[in-house]
Amino acid sequence: MRWYAGLLLILSLSPSLQAVQEVYEFDKPAQREVFQRLSENLRCPKCQNQNIADSNALVSQDMKRKVYELIKKGYSEQQVIDYMKQRYGDFVYYQPPLNPLTLMLWMGPVLFMGLVLVVLIRRRKTQEKGFDKAMLAKAEKWLEDDK
Amino acid sequence: MKKLGLFLLPLLLFLLVSVFLLQGLFSDPTARQSSLLNRPVPEFSLADVMDDSVRYGPEVFAGEVTLLNVWGTWCVTCAYELPFLTGLREQGVRIVGLYYEQDLDPDFGAKSVSQIRQDIHKTLGQWGNPYAFNIFDQQRSLSLDLGVSGAPETFLIDAEGKIRLHHIGDVNERVWQEKFLPVYEQVSDNVAALKESGE
Incomplete structure (x- = not known):
């Protein structure tokens, strides 16, 4: 039982549990919902299959920050998607568009x-x-x- | 006839699936077309990594075919490609660096600018310096506008400042010969033709 308590102590001290999570604050709950939905549906360009909400890659953090900025600026959900598609291509959004390729x-x-x-x-x-x-x-x- | 069909149909399906999966074995999952292809380099105003008072904008790409190489001293593959890029510079290829620092991000622990400059000196001294100059993308804003997903990545920009190629991963002899050289020669011809018509 003692070793178990020790293990718990070690686990609770591990850096992953203390990792700093960036906090994004919104004035309106609707904006927060859009942010949530977008970070779950935008795909991390560096990783093979992760959305930017799940990914800790630098580019995902930059994208999350950008999404936050754009929403704060008053961009609509579709406008943010278009903004990201313009830079990272159709790949970046989990819903593929209908075109000859798809x-x-x-x-x-x-x-x-x-x-x-x-x-x-x-x-x-x-x-x-x-x-x-x-x-x-x-x-x-x-x-x-x-x- | 019907029996033959029953035998051939699964065989055909099997062959189709096999060919499809075989293709997958040799495809590069990171390769994808840049959405900025044939578009001008986006607006930016950023400082030189070595000197804050020097600022660059998209005009630095006008009039000369340039390789824009995204790198950082923290990136191992970037150091690996430095000798090859330095060789290209010696052959007369103009290479501009787009430097970004992972450690400058508060999420990754901070690193001072003077420390960064020291590291750059050290790395370039060790592996060769292919760069005409380095643009410091401190907030990674230009990287985001260019659709950069990490480092190293290299863009081929023509004399009109338009992006002609976006390569993710290191540039080596094989990549240069197969991917860059055909486009490079094509746009270089363009430059030569433009100069001739201008005379």
Whole structure:
């Protein structure tokens, strides 16, 4: 039990727990919401897959600061996104735009569902064909016999 | 016929997926097109890293093809590419540094400007100095406007001050030959042609 207490002490002293978190203060709660949403949906350009809220990379901190500044200046959510896209490209926003490059990404699921629908309809048809009149008559007869 | 189709269809799908995944093996996940391509260098007014009284703006890129190299003494890969860049300078390529300091950020612990200058002297003395001069991007504002994600990164800027290439990562012989040289020769021809027509 003692070693456990010691371990807890060491853990609580580790620098990661004392890391300085930058505090962004807003006058309006609406602005804070926009900031929150933006830092979760803007992608860190340095990291492979992290939003700027999660990332500690220098560039993410700079971007967060910039987002804060812009919101304070009265930029709308879309204006901030455009500002970042102008600099870091479409990559920076987690929602990809519809363009020739991303067409497959957007249309893929629709195409796939269409394909499945076609296959289902065709199978249904062949199954219906399978019940021909002779078979039905036979079945009727069996039912009659059972009575 | 139907059986053949049932056999071929999965095979075809398998081959398609294989080709797609094979491509992924050789693609560079950090490579992406800069959105500033063929656009002029954004406005800025920043001091020289060695001398506060000297200030630079986008006009420093006018009239000459320039490599803008983003670096810092804290960045190991930047030091690694210094000898190669110095070689380029000796061949007549104009290279301007865009210096930014990680340690100047309060989040990373502070470092004084004189300490930075000392470190730069030391690093350049050790590995070679490819720079005509260094722009000090203290707040990393120009870096943000240029879409810089870290260091080292290098831009090729033509004589009209337009960005023609944005490379993320170090510049070495292979990158220079394959990526930079074709564009460099193209814009250098431009400069030569402009000078001829001006005469």
